[in-house]
Amino acid sequence: MAGQRSHLTRDYLKEIFGAGNYDRYPDISDRKAWDGLSEDLKNKLIKAGEEAGEEPWTQLLISDFLEFSKSGNRVRFEDQYFPRRRKLNKLVMAECVENKGRFIDDILDGLYLILEETTWCLPPHTSYERDGRQETLPDVSRQIIDLFQAESGAEIAFTEYLLRPAFEKVSPHISIYVNDRLDERIFKPYLGQFFWWMGDGEQTMCNWTPWIVQNILICALTRTEGYFEKRNLKTEDGNAASLRTFLEKAAVSVDYFLDEYGTDGGCNEGAQYYSHAGLCLFGCLELIDGATTVRDALKYAEVDRDGQVLVHANTHSFSEIFSEEKIRNIANFIVKMYVGKGYYVNFADCSPLAGRRSAREFLFGKRCGDEVLASFAAADFRDSSDDEKLLSSEINLFYHVMQAFAYDEMMDYPVSSGLPEDSWFDSMGLMVARDKIYTLAAKAGNNGDSHNHNDVGSFTIYKNGRPFLIDLGVGTYTKKTFSDSRYELWTMQSQFHNLPTFLDFAATSAQNGGTSSADSIADTLGMDSAADVRNPQIIMQRDGAKFAASDVSCILCTNNTAEDKKAVSSLKMDISGAYGTSNFIYTREVSLVKGEGVTVKDTYNGGLPFALSLMTYEKPKIMPSSIETSEAKERITNISVGDLGNITVKGPVTKALIKEYEIADERLSLAWHHNVYRTLLVCDSEGGSAECDLDIKFE
Numbered sequence: 001m002a003g004q005r006s007h008l009t010r011d012y013l014k015e016i017f018g019a020g021n022y023d024r025y026p027d028i029s030d031r032k033a034w035d036g037l038s039e040d041l042k043n044k045l046i047k048a049g050e051e052a053g054e055e056p057w058t059q060l061l062i063s064d065f066l067e068f069s070k071s072g073n074r075v076r077f078e079d080q081y082f083p084r085r086r087k088l089n090k091l092v093m094a095e096c097v098e099n100k101g102r103f104i105d106d107i108l109d110g111l112y113l114i115l116e117e118t119t120w121c122l123p124p125h126t127s128y129e130r131d132g133r134q135e136t137l138p139d140v141s142r143q144i145i146d147l148f149q150a151e152s153g154a155e156i157a158f159t160e161y162l163l164r165p166a167f168e169k170v171s172p173h174i175s176i177y178v179n180d181r182l183d184e185r186i187f188k189p190y191l192g193q194f195f196w197w198m199g200d201g202e203q204t205m206c207n208w209t210p211w212i213v214q215n216i217l218i219c220a221l222t223r224t225e226g227y228f229e230k231r232n233l234k235t236e237d238g239n240a241a242s243l244r245t246f247l248e249k250a251a252v253s254v255d256y257f258l259d260e261y262g263t264d265g266g267c268n269e270g271a272q273y274y275s276h277a278g279l280c281l282f283g284c285l286e287l288i289d290g291a292t293t294v295r296d297a298l299k300y301a302e303v304d305r306d307g308q309v310l311v312h313a314n315t316h317s318f319s320e321i322f323s324e325e326k327i328r329n330i331a332n333f334i335v336k337m338y339v340g341k342g343y344y345v346n347f348a349d350c351s352p353l354a355g356r357r358s359a360r361e362f363l364f365g366k367r368c369g370d371e372v373l374a375s376f377a378a379a380d381f382r383d384s385s386d387d388e389k390l391l392s393s394e395i396n397l398f399y400h401v402m403q404a405f406a407y408d409e410m411m412d413y414p415v416s417s418g419l420p421e422d423s424w425f426d427s428m429g430l431m432v433a434r435d436k437i438y439t440l441a442a443k444a445g446n447n448g449d450s451h452n453h454n455d456v457g458s459f460t461i462y463k464n465g466r467p468f469l470i471d472l473g474v475g476t477y478t479k480k481t482f483s484d485s486r487y488e489l490w491t492m493q494s495q496f497h498n499l500p501t502f503l504d505f506a507a508t509s510a511q512n513g514g515t516s517s518a519d520s521i522a523d524t525l526g527m528d529s530a531a532d533v534r535n536p537q538i539i540m541q542r543d544g545a546k547f548a549a550s551d552v553s554c555i556l557c558t559n560n561t562a563e564d565k566k567a568v569s570s571l572k573m574d575i576s577g578a579y580g581t582s583n584f585i586y587t588r589e590v591s592l593v594k595g596e597g598v599t600v601k602d603t604y605n606g607g608l609p610f611a612l613s614l615m616t617y618e619k620p621k622i623m624p625s626s627i628e629t630s631e632a633k634e635r636i637t638n639i640s641v642g643d644l645g646n647i648t649v650k651g652p653v654t655k656a657l658i659k660e661y662e663i664a665d666e667r668l669s670l671a672w673h674h675n676v677y678r679t680l681l682v683c684d685s686e687g688g689s690a691e692c693d694l695d696i697k698f699e
Helices: 008-013 031-035 039-053 062-071 075-098 104-115 147-170 173-192 208-221 243-259 278-293 318-323 325-337 359-368 371-383 397-411 518-524 529-534 666-671
Strands: 299-303 309-313 338-340 423-425 430-434 438-443 459-463 466-469 500-503 544-548 550-555 568-574 584-593 597-606 610-616 620-622 636-641 645-650 653-661 676-683 691-698
Touching: 008 243, 008 278, 008 318, 039 075, 039 397, 062 075, 075 104, 075 147, 075 397, 104 147, 104 173, 147 173, 147 208, 147 397, 173 208, 173 243, 208 243, 208 278, 243 278, 278 318, 278 325, 278 359, 318 325, 318 359, 325 338, 325 359, 325 371, 359 371, 359 397, 371 397, 430 568, 430 584, 438 584, 438 597, 466 610, 500 518, 500 597, 518 610, 518 653, 518 676, 620 653, 620 676, 636 653, 676 691
Parallel strands: none
Antiparallel strands: 299 309, 423 430, 430 438, 438 459, 459 466, 500 610, 550 568, 568 584, 584 597, 597 691, 610 676, 620 636, 636 645, 645 691, 653 676
């Protein structure tokens, strides 16, 4: 969105005078609020706390931290790091609802373990510049605020806020220690240093911006009245810091984040990252709103030139920002991505199982006046397990408290009759179309998205809520995932999306005795994904924003039922530019014909043969009913896909291969519980003629 600088958040904030602490959620002393939760919820929270108390506190070793620099493995450290935080949250929530003090000792053990950690950063996040070299070990003399330094700061800050009255009965040194750590690791570096995620108008922002800013606001807005003035904290230019300083600084970063979004609200990081992008934006706005509507912020006093005290009354509410079209569209993006049965439209690093909805989506919907979103979130929440309802795997304590105080309302919230219509996100080149049977998603755009995969022109299909044609998502994050070797990973490559791979065997066949052919290259395609990147015979899509679709056009039909047959939503584009060559033209038109199925029309003009990949979850089979004729363009290839449906391909397919891929990676296996399959359709019309068409139907 270069050239379109947002001042939306700053414009709303400048109409509001003053700032106060965020107190929409009560501390443990407010027994009316905590005792008012349903007995069912309180019992579940206490039981979860008791069970957490039986678990040992994990031990973090410096060798665990070092492992990332040695092998690229980040999981070894994270498997010790995150359980501490999850356990602490459960203990805190149990103590807040029970209020008998029996969890306090265990809470202090966990709190002090986190306070005493050498760093709160994860090993892959220890660089001082964006995408810079990571420090082998943390430099305690120069703090870095990464995602989890901020998350951990928010956890200890909110723990101290919730239990401050209880801690005061034990010792004043608890809060002093928490505050000293927050000063050292959050407030001083935030006020005195520049980090790329803050935004500068040049660098591209991503989910890091609202995710971190939200958590810094939690740290700041839960401190006691006059905290920053008393501790004499300064900004980078030497000015005294105040709560208002944090709001204004946060608003600048939020606006840089909003620069990355079109008015359509499309999140190019996908549905899974919506939880860290769109929902953390909500967190930022909610915290600013709470800090500017509390009683201490309703009036703001200043002294005029004559020494007279002037009192300003706010005539505006920051909450009006939730009525903005862009904010509303960012909020309901997740509804538009939903397929059914827990599946979401996915691309880039996003998994098709993007997680359960929670109080954050519910409250975002309510703030925006979006009943469809609020109802959708509440219904998904009700369908979740008890562990999911209690956010057992979530490390952010603020979310736990949000969930607890929205729990009973979500359990009883009415079901909305509203359904999402077909959607076109021009800002990211994504179409989502649906009827009673099919959900089709097709992507144009470019290969410069955050968490990008080389997938311009790819598409996915769900039939009756089941994955028909799939996007794999991403495996477990390692050092390689975010390195220059990222696109050596198979899940990132265009050849493992539903796209053509071009086979330039003539360029190098002389070097190996002239034995190469389209069929022989296809036989080994994907066996070594890293080697394929460097093989000049294999032309895949390239990464970067300049590798993009062109001549993009989308036509949407607003009818979402099967009754009105022949109604069509379609996306047409030229995907040649994504391959970084001018040697061919490849256009694709992907359509959902309501009540009938999905059709794809590929038109190719070029001299190279290619292999078209079709990725499926269910096992495909080439049917004997396939027809070969002397006319290449009349050949018909029929493929059955498990018990789900059929694919019919008309065009010059000279060879059809089915390859099975083991899902051994832990992260991939969360979505794909058995192996996946790739059907490769080798197309070499008349030995490489200039033009050929493929007509594909999924039904």
